[in-house]
Amino acid sequence: MTLCLEVTLVPVGRVDPDVRAWLKEDLPGVFPARVEETPPLPLSPRHFRKERSQYLADGLLADFTPLVSIRTMLILGITEADLFSPGLNFVFGVANTGRALISTFRLRPEVYGTPANPKLFRWRVITEAVHELGHALGLPHCGYPGCVMYFSNWIGDTDRKGPGFCYQCKKRLERLTGIQG
Numbered sequence: 610m611t612l613c614l615e616v617t618l619v620p621v622g623r624v625d626p627d628v629r630a631w632l633k634e635d636l637p638g639v640f641p642a643r644v645e646e647t648p649p650l651p652l653s654p655r656h657f658r659k660e661r662s663q664y665l666a667d668g669l670l671a672d673f674t675p676l677v678s679i680r681t682m683l684i685l686g687i688t689e690a691d692l693f694s695p696g697l698n699f700v701f702g703v704a705n706t707g708r709a710l711i712s713t714f715r716l717r718p719e720v721y722g723t724p725a726n727p728k729l730f731r732w733r734v735i736t737e738a739v740h741e742l743g744h745a746l747g748l749p750h751c752g753y754p755g756c757v758m759y760f761s762n763w764i765g766d767t768d769r770k771g772p773g774f775c776y777q778c779k780k781r782l783e784r785l786t787g788i789q790g
């Protein structure tokens with residue numbers, strides 16, 4: 610029997626069906642994973658901060674708690690809302706043990722005044738999803754700019770690194786999960 614990660618996709622608010630389909634297709638290409646999807650959770654107004662027109666990432670992440678009891682290893686939330694974390698103007702995503710949340714808001718090329726580009730957008734979505742799932746599995750940031758676990762300060766970092774783990778992070782991941790990539 611081959612071991613495999615169980616990833617549960619949880620849309621938070623309305624999420625582009627293309628994005629959900631991409632994640633289900635692309636994630637198993639990065640690590641052995643079975644991806645399932647739950648019905649969407651509401652984008653809770655409790656976490657909206659009117660003065661900055663953003664949602665508190667950590668608040669939305671905490672809303673996944675009842676889902677963690679479901680027998681799955683990892684939860685991957687996905688939202689189109691713009692997210693921030695205390696001390697940061699924005700975040701592409703956030704994670705803690707067993708759960709991750711990414712926002713597609715700042716992954717769309719249009720946000721930077723460049724033309725829509727589904728291929729680039731898809732690359733960014735899978736890259737950010739793998740980065741946050743890496744954290745959810747216990748991986749820290751990596752100093753190698755070509756590794757998915759490198760910290761993205763801006764979208765250019767995300768575009769450069771892509772969804773692949775460096776050799777060291779891959780080994781570390783195998784130790785943490787017991788799963789051979």
Ligand SMILES: [Zn+2]
Pocket residue numbers: 740744750759760761
């Ligand atoms: Zn990170």
Ligand SMILES: [Zn+2]
Pocket residue numbers: 751752753756757758759774775776777778779
């Ligand atoms: Zn690495």
